[in-house]
Amino acid sequence: RINFRRLKNTIDKSAEIGEIPGNGLKRLALSDEDKEMRDLFKSWMEETGLSVRIDDFGNMYGRREGKRDLAPVLIGSHLDTQPRGGRFDGILGVLTALEVVRTLNDYHIETARPIEIINFTNEEGARFEPPMMASGGLAGIFEKEFVYSRVDRTGKSFEDELKRIGYDGLQENRIKDFFAFLELHIEQGPVLESENISIGGVEGIQGMNWREITVTGEADHAGPTPMHLRKDALAAASKMMSVIEETAIKYGVTATVGRLSVTPDVANCVPGEVVFSLDVRHMDNDLRMKTLEKMIDEMEKVALERNVSFEVENLWDSETTLFNEKLRNLIMETAEKYGYTSKSIPSGAGHDAKYMNELGPTAMIFLPSVNGKSHDVSELTLDEDIEKGANVLFGVIKRLAND
Amino acid sequence: RINFRRLKNTIDKSAEIGEIPGNGLKRLALSDEDKEMRDLFKSWMEETGLSVRIDDFGNMYGRREGKRDLAPVLIGSHLDTQPRGGRFDGILGVLTALEVVRTLNDYHIETARPIEIINFTNEEGARFEPPMMASGGLAGIFEKEFVYSRVDRTGKSFEDELKRIGYDGLQENRIKDFFAFLELHIEQGPVLESENISIGGVEGIQGMNWREITVTGEADHAGPTPMHLRKDALAAASKMMSVIEETAIKYGVTATVGRLSVTPDVANCVPGEVVFSLDVRHMDNDLRMKTLEKMIDEMEKVALERNVSFEVENLWDSETTLFNEKLRNLIMETAEKYGYTSKSIPSGAGHDAKYMNELGPTAMIFLPSVNGKSHDVSELTLDEDIEKGANVLFGVIKRLAND
Numbered sequence: 001r002i003n004f005r006r007l008k009n010t011i012d013k014s015a016e017i018g019e020i021p022g023n024g025l026k027r028l029a030l031s032d033e034d035k036e037m038r039d040l041f042k043s044w045m046e047e048t049g050l051s052v053r054i055d056d057f058g059n060m061y062g063r064r065e066g067k068r069d070l071a072p073v074l075i076g077s078h079l080d081t082q083p084r085g086g087r088f089d090g091i092l093g094v095l096t097a098l099e100v101v102r103t104l105n106d107y108h109i110e111t112a113r114p115i116e117i118i119n120f121t122n123e124e125g126a127r128f129e130p131p132m133m134a135s136g137g138l139a140g141i142f143e144k145e146f147v148y149s150r151v152d153r154t155g156k157s158f159e160d161e162l163k164r165i166g167y168d169g170l171q172e173n174r175i176k177d178f179f180a181f182l183e184l185h186i187e188q189g190p191v192l193e194s195e196n197i198s199i200g201g202v203e204g205i206q207g208m209n210w211r212e213i214t215v216t217g218e219a220d221h222a223g224p225t226p227m228h229l230r231k232d233a234l235a236a237a238s239k240m241m242s243v244i245e246e247t248a249i250k251y252g253v254t255a256t257v258g259r260l261s262v263t264p265d266v267a268n269c270v271p272g273e274v275v276f277s278l279d280v281r282h283m284d285n286d287l288r289m290k291t292l293e294k295m296i297d298e299m300e301k302v303a304l305e306r307n308v309s310f311e312v313e314n315l316w317d318s319e320t321t322l323f324n325e326k327l328r329n330l331i332m333e334t335a336e337k338y339g340y341t342s343k344s345i346p347s348g349a350g351h352d353a354k355y356m357n358e359l360g361p362t363a364m365i366f367l368p369s370v371n372g373k374s375h376d377v378s379e380l381t382l383d384e385d386i387e388k389g390a391n392v393l394f395g396v397i398k399r400l401a402n403d
Numbered sequence: 404r405i406n407f408r409r410l411k412n413t414i415d416k417s418a419e420i421g422e423i424p425g426n427g428l429k430r431l432a433l434s435d436e437d438k439e440m441r442d443l444f445k446s447w448m449e450e451t452g453l454s455v456r457i458d459d460f461g462n463m464y465g466r467r468e469g470k471r472d473l474a475p476v477l478i479g480s481h482l483d484t485q486p487r488g489g490r491f492d493g494i495l496g497v498l499t500a501l502e503v504v505r506t507l508n509d510y511h512i513e514t515a516r517p518i519e520i521i522n523f524t525n526e527e528g529a530r531f532e533p534p535m536m537a538s539g540g541l542a543g544i545f546e547k548e549f550v551y552s553r554v555d556r557t558g559k560s561f562e563d564e565l566k567r568i569g570y571d572g573l574q575e576n577r578i579k580d581f582f583a584f585l586e587l588h589i590e591q592g593p594v595l596e597s598e599n600i601s602i603g604g605v606e607g608i609q610g611m612n613w614r615e616i617t618v619t620g621e622a623d624h625a626g627p628t629p630m631h632l633r634k635d636a637l638a639a640a641s642k643m644m645s646v647i648e649e650t651a652i653k654y655g656v657t658a659t660v661g662r663l664s665v666t667p668d669v670a671n672c673v674p675g676e677v678v679f680s681l682d683v684r685h686m687d688n689d690l691r692m693k694t695l696e697k698m699i700d701e702m703e704k705v706a707l708e709r710n711v712s713f714e715v716e717n718l719w720d721s722e723t724t725l726f727n728e729k730l731r732n733l734i735m736e737t738a739e740k741y742g743y744t745s746k747s748i749p750s751g752a753g754h755d756a757k758y759m760n761e762l763g764p765t766a767m768i769f770l771p772s773v774n775g776k777s778h779d780v781s782e783l784t785l786d787e788d789i790e791k792g793a794n795v796l797f798g799v800i801k802r803l804a805n806d
C-alpha cells in the first residue's frame with residue numbers, strides 16, 4: 001500500500017505553486033509557475049533516486065532501473081493547469097506515479113522491468129492550442145516544427161518559452177518503446193460520483209474536433225448607425241452560438257464555444273469582427289462529423305442572412321480512441337482485490353494516454369470528481385478516493401513491472 | 404474664407420500620430436499617442452499666437468483676446484480616437500477651430516469678443532468609460548473624484564495617466580462662462596450623404612444609457628460535462644444578445660453590445676462568466692427607458708430558464724439634449740449665404756457639445772460621412788465637405804465674436 005500522508009503532502013506542496021483564490025491553480029504550460037513546479041518535481045525525482053532526463057518537447061522523465069534490460073513500464077500525466085484550474089487535473093497522475101516509486105523504494109522492491117515516470121508538457125492546450133501537444137509529438141501526430149511554432153495569445157512561441165524556462169532537452173531522450181503506459185486521472189465528469197464508484201477503468205476517449213470561426217461584419221458607431229444598416233459581427237455570432245447549442249442537443253453530441261474575442265471591443269462600437277472556438281465531442285466518429293457539418297451549414301445560413309462573412313479554420317481533429325482491454329481488466333481486478341467498487345467508463349476529456357495509445361498498450365484509471373467539476377477552481381477529488389486510486393496504480397504497476 | 408490647403412496639411416499631420424493600417428488612427432485618451440498629439444497641438448496654438456492653458460481634466464485651451472472684456476466664443480472638439488478609429492471624428496472640430504483663428508490672423512481681423520479653442524479630454528470613452536468625461540466634468544455632471552478614479556482595462560486610472568503625460572492642469576483654468584460654444588463634427592451616420600446635403604445644423608443629441616451585464620454560470624470541462632448539466636454563461640449571454648436585438652428592432656430604438664469578455668476564455672472550458680456592455684439610444688426618453696426595462700426583463704427570463712445569475716450595473720445615463728435654436732439658424736443662414744445645401748438633423752452620437760449645452764448656448768455643425776461610417780478605420784469625409792464646413796464655422800464665429 002502507498003503512503004497516503006506522504007502523497008497528500010506532495011499534492012499540497014504542488015498546490016502552492018501558481019495558487020489562485022478558491023483553492024485553484026493557474027500554472028499555464030511553460031510559464032514561470034510551470035518552471036517552478038518542474039524544478040520542484042525534478043528535485044523530488046532525484047531525491048527518490050530516479051535518473052532524470054528531458055526531451056525536446058520538454059517532457060520530463062524519471063527512470064528506476066529494473067533487474068532486466070526490458071521495455072519500461074511508463075506512468076504519468078501532466079503538471080500544467082488551466083488558467084482557473086484545480087489541484088488535481090493531471091497533477092494526481094504525476095504525483096501518484098512518484099508515490100508508486102517511493103513505495104517500491106520503501107519496501108526495497110526490485111522489479112524485473114524498469115519503471116519510468118513522466119510529466120508531459122502542455123497537456124491542457126489552454127495556453128498553446130491544441131491540447132496534448134507533447135504526447136502527440138511523441139506519437140508523431142504533431143510534427144516538431146508544428147509544436148515549436150505554436151504561439152500563445154501574446155505571440156510568444158512554444159519554442160521560445162520552452163527555451164526560456166530551460167526545459168528544451170534532447171530529441172534522443174524521447175521515450176520510444178514501453179511495455180505499458182498507465183495514467184491515473186480525475187474523471188472530470190459526474191458518472192463515478194453519482195453511481196458511488198471509486199475506480200473507473202477507462203474504455204477510451206471520445207473523438208473531438210476543434211474549429212476556429214471568424215465572423216466579419218463592419219465596425220460602426222453604436223449611435224447613428226440604424227439597426228437595419230448594421231453588419232454586427234457579434235449579433236451574428238450570438239445567433240451562431242444558439243445554432244451550435246441547438247444542433248448539439250438535437251444530435252446528442254457535446255459542443256462548446258469556450259473562447260471568444262470581439263474587435264474593436266468598445267461599448268460604443270458595433271462589433272466588426274468576432275473570433276470564437278468550437279469544440280465538438282462524441283464517441284461515434286460519424287455522428288460527430290455529421291453534426292459538425294450540420295452546425296457549419298446552419299452557421300453559414302446565419303452569415304448569409306446577416307450579410308457577414310464567415311470562415312472556419314481547422315484547429316484540431318482527433319478520432320475516438322479505444323484503450324487496451326487487458327490492461328483495463330487488470331485495473332478492475334486489482335480494484336476488486338482491494339475491495340474497491342469499480343466500473344468501465346469512457347472519457348469525455350482528452351488525455352496524454354490518447355496519444356501514447358498509438359505507441360503501445362495504454363490504460364487509464366479514473367477517480368471520482370466531486371460534482372463532476374473540473375477546469376475550474378471548484379475541482380475536487382476526495383482523499384479516500386485518491387488513496388484508493390494510488391493503491392490500485394501501485395498494484396497494477398507492481399504486476400506489470402514483473403511481467 | 405479659410406485656407407483649405409493649410410487645414411488639409413494640419414489634418415494630415417495629425418493623421419500621422421497613432422496611425423494604423425487602413426488610414427486609421429489609434430490614439431486612445433491619455434496614451435503616449437495622445438500626449439504626442441497634444442504636444443503638437445500646443446505648439447500649433449502657440450505659433451498661432453494663442454495663450455495656452457490646461458485645466459485639471461486635461462482640457463486644452465488656446466485664447467485669442469478680443470477688443471473687449473466679454474465672455475468668449477468657444478470652439479472645439481476632441482483629439483482622442485477609438486482604438487480603430489478614423490482621422491476625422493473629433494479631430495476636424497479641433498483643427499477647423501484652429502483654422503478659424505489662423506484665418507482671422509491672416510486678415511488681421513480683430514473681434515469684439517475673445518475666442519477660445521478647446522481640445523476636450525477623453526471624449527470617446529473607449530479607454531475610460533463613460534464618453535465625454537471631461538466636458539461632463541466641466542458641466543458638473545461628473546464629479547472630479549469620479550473622473551479621476553476611472554480605470555482602463557489594465558487597471559490604470561485617469562488621474563495617474565493624466566499626470567503621467569503631464570497634462571494635469573489647474574482647476575482655475577476651467578472655462579466657466581462663454582457666449583456660445585460651437586462644435587463642428589462629422590455626422591457618423593448616413594443621412595447627409597444619402598440626401599446629398601453638405602451642412603447639417605444639429606437639433607440635439609439622442610439620450611443614451613449604458614449598462615454592464617454580468618452573467619455568472621459555472622465553468623466546467625468542455626468534454627465530460629453533459630449539455631443538460633451545464634450553466635454556460637456564454638450560451639446564456641448569446642440568447643440575451645438576441646433578445647436585445649429583437650427588442651430594439653420591435654420598439655425602434657438602437658441597441659448595441661459592443662464589448663464582451665469571457666472567463667476563463669479557453670477552448671476546452673465551458674464559460675463560467677460573461678461580462679458585456681449594452682448601449683441603448685433614442686430621442687424619446689420615455690420610449691428608450693421603457694425599452695431598456697423590457698430588455699432587462701427579457702434577459703432576466705433567459706437567466707432564470709438557464710439557471711445562471713444575472714446582474715445589471717448602471718454605467719451611464721444621459722437624457723436627450725436640444726441645442727440652441729438661434730445658433731442653429733445662424734449656421735443654416737451662413738451655409739445658405741455661401742450657397743451650400745443644409746438641413747436640420749438630430750445626432751445619434753454623443754458629443755462634448757451635449758454637456759457644454761448645460762453651461763451656455765451651444766450648437767453643432769455636421770459634415771457628411773461617406774457610407775455613414777465611423778468608429779472604424781473606413782471613416783471618411785470628403786475634402787470639399789471639410790472646406791465647406793470650415794467656411795461655415797468661420798462665418799458663424801466671425802458673426803458671434805462681434806455680437
Ligand SMILES: NC(=O)NCCC(=O)O
Pocket residue numbers: 089123124125131132188348349350351624626671
Ligand atoms: N484532461 C483534460 O482536461 N485535458 C484537456 C484536453 C481536453 O479534453 O480538452
Ligand SMILES: NC(=O)NCCC(=O)O
Pocket residue numbers: 221223268492526527528534535591751752753754
Ligand atoms: N462622437 C462620438 O463618437 N462620440 C462618442 C460618444 C458616443 O456617442 O458614444
